[in-house]
Amino acid sequence: MRILIITQGVSRIVHPLLSSRHEVVGIAESASGTSTPKAGLRQLSRRLLGRAVPHLRTLRQFAAQNNVPYFYLTKDRMSEFRRWSHERSPDALVVFSMSQLLPSNVFSFPKYGTINLHPSYLPEYRGPSPDFWQYFDAKSEVGATVHHVNDGEDTGDIIVQERVQIEPGIRSPDWLDRVVGETGSRLLISALSSLEDGTAPRIAQPSTSPTARARRIKNAEHNTIVDWDNWPLERIWHLLRGTETWLNCIPQPSGLFRGQRWRVGAFEHEATFDTPGTIHRDRNGTYVACRDGRIRLSVEFSFFLLALYLARRSK
DSSP, rough: OOEEEESSSSOHEEEEEEEESSSEEEEEEEEEOOOOOOHHHHHHHHHHHOOOGGGOHHHHHHHHHHTTOOOEOGGGHHHHHHHHHHHOSSSSSEEEOOOSEEEEEEETTSTTTTEEEEEETTTTTOOSSSSHHHHTOOOOOEEEEEEEEOOOSSSSEEEEEEEOOTTTTTOOHHHHHHIIIIHHHHHHHHHHHHHHHTOOBBBOOOSSSSSSSOOOGGGGGTTTOOOTTTOOHHHHHHHHHTTTOOSSSSSSOGGGGOOOOOEEEEEEEOOOOOTTTTTEETTTEEEEEETTEEEEEEEEEHHHHHHHHHHHHOO
């Protein structure tokens, strides 16, 4: 099959699909919205770093390296994308991690339509941030679903899905490796093959979901998302570990380490009289206090994080 991928960055589906027997005729990178100076600086930082560090290369660089046509997709370029994708003549569009909904004249034109990989067991956790809310709810059994795209948000007929067991405290990169890179990519390739040979099921979803919409949290919510006074230590630890690269519910490093982020270590069930949610030091290092213990923190210096921090400050 001729497939066209829509994703963000060099996501975990890109390598498996390029290595499959299907032909990738184009890659579109879904942006968060229209271009801004701040977004441009982040893209520039990634392009410069990607030239020196292969695993940090942008999707544009990756596509060029593999001789695959590339398109940068923003909401205001949808008509242009429709023309561009028609020129590629794909049999199917394959979506993972897209920031906006596709209009029907885009998702319906290929022979087999458009399929999406959603990192939850639909109809659970419909929406743009299912991984965060599964961390928030401390789920140990999550899932991956491949479904047809329709006019709704993750409401299309299901082709294939699978439950995935994850352990407490699993970090987001490992979570994504397992749910998306291993299970999800395998399900995508299986779904494409079943579409091609005409055996793909279409399982209608219920109109409602058993969970609230998996929305993106607002910047103002970062400081209030954790219930420090009532949540048990293990739940806070699980959430902090899973979101350590982006959630700002605790003060991040300052001084010489400004622009870096805390690495979340082990938790300790040891009585503390510190205010929950505050950062402290003792003879064993840095920790964030919880009502029934503490969570160890450390800093692993990253030039990439420093570059992004400087890019944000220079906007």
